[in-house]
Amino acid sequence: MPRAQRAVPAWLAHPFRWQRLPVPWAAVARGTLCAGPLLGAGIATGHPAAGVLTGLGSMLAGVNDRPGTRRTGIVHIGLPALASALGMLMGASLQSAGAGWWVVPALFAVGFVSGAGSVAGPVRSNAGMQMLATTILGAGMPLPGAPWMKALYVLAGCLWLLLLRLVLRSPRPAGGPLSGERAVVATVFDALADALGAAGGPGAEPARRKVTAALDRADEALRLRRLTGRLLHRRVRPEELLLAERFTAATRLCEASVALLWEARPLPSRVAESPRRFAEALRSGRPPGTSSAP
Numbered sequence: 001m002p003r004a005q006r007a008v009p010a011w012l013a014h015p016f017r018w019q020r021l022p023v024p025w026a027a028v029a030r031g032t033l034c035a036g037p038l039l040g041a042g043i044a045t046g047h048p049a050a051g052v053l054t055g056l057g058s059m060l061a062g063v064n065d066r067p068g069t070r071r072t073g074i075v076h077i078g079l080p081a082l083a084s085a086l087g088m089l090m091g092a093s094l095q096s097a098g099a100g101w102w103v104v105p106a107l108f109a110v111g112f113v114s115g116a117g118s119v120a121g122p123v124r125s126n127a128g129m130q131m132l133a134t135t136i137l138g139a140g141m142p143l144p145g146a147p148w149m150k151a152l153y154v155l156a157g158c159l160w161l162l163l164l165r166l167v168l169r170s171p172r173p174a175g176g177p178l179s180g181e182r183a184v185v186a187t188v189f190d191a192l193a194d195a196l197g198a199a200g201g202p203g204a205e206p207a208r209r210k211v212t213a214a215l216d217r218a219d220e221a222l223r224l225r226r227l228t229g230r231l232l233h234r235r236v237r238p239e240e241l242l243l244a245e246r247f248t249a250a251t252r253l254c255e256a257s258v259a260l261l262w263e264a265r266p267l268p269s270r271v272a273e274s275p276r277r278f279a280e281a282l283r284s285g286r287p288p289g290t291s292s293a294p
Contacts (some may be wrong), residue, residue: 030164030168061081061161064076068153071112076123079126084155088154089137089150095141098265107136180221185250190279191213195254196260196272196275197271198261211257
């Protein structure tokens, strides 16, 4: 009897599958102009150490260059940038002080702080990881210069990537200051429509993960918006309250869709029309019209 063939696990087959997604050309341009020009400028001007450190900082900041609004981009890049500069300052200080038995407990303390901060969220996790990495690099790289100067070089490289993020960004949707937040909430409805369309098929589980990721991004964008308003002592506008209510509705719909995905029964195609109509209404600012399905 022929032996049954084992199916390739999804986590193994995913990297080899052609991904039909739009190319983020703005992010591609930022990656191209990230570390290479800084390193080249340092070598061309006779300051290779400065080029290496600024390129390192820009490369580390590029790891945190993720999709999102401008506010979330500043937080995603800015907080780990400060942590990277602090780590380089501590590591370079250890390197300039010379080797000793106290280096090991110092690195252990930095690792403990890095791991403790990782439980506070993905941004703080990246910040803690990069602080630990730059501390080790600073303690092991015998580059010339004072520790504070090395930290400034790393911070300058991070700020270069942040500047590229502000200049070379994806086209902003039309519709006022809340356009970025409306776009990420609209992405939740799009992901919900994809999940409802994939119910009962092999793409149900990837679609569910896409819904979870869209919910996380939208929740982070709206929380950052509220935090910015509190810091600036700005009153909450009616448009912000309406968007928060729509996100709450999207969250409840996504929770209900999980039960439909677990039932593993295909749904009529018209079920996915309403979430897509809601997404288009959020992006354009027009009313969604009559729902085509309950």
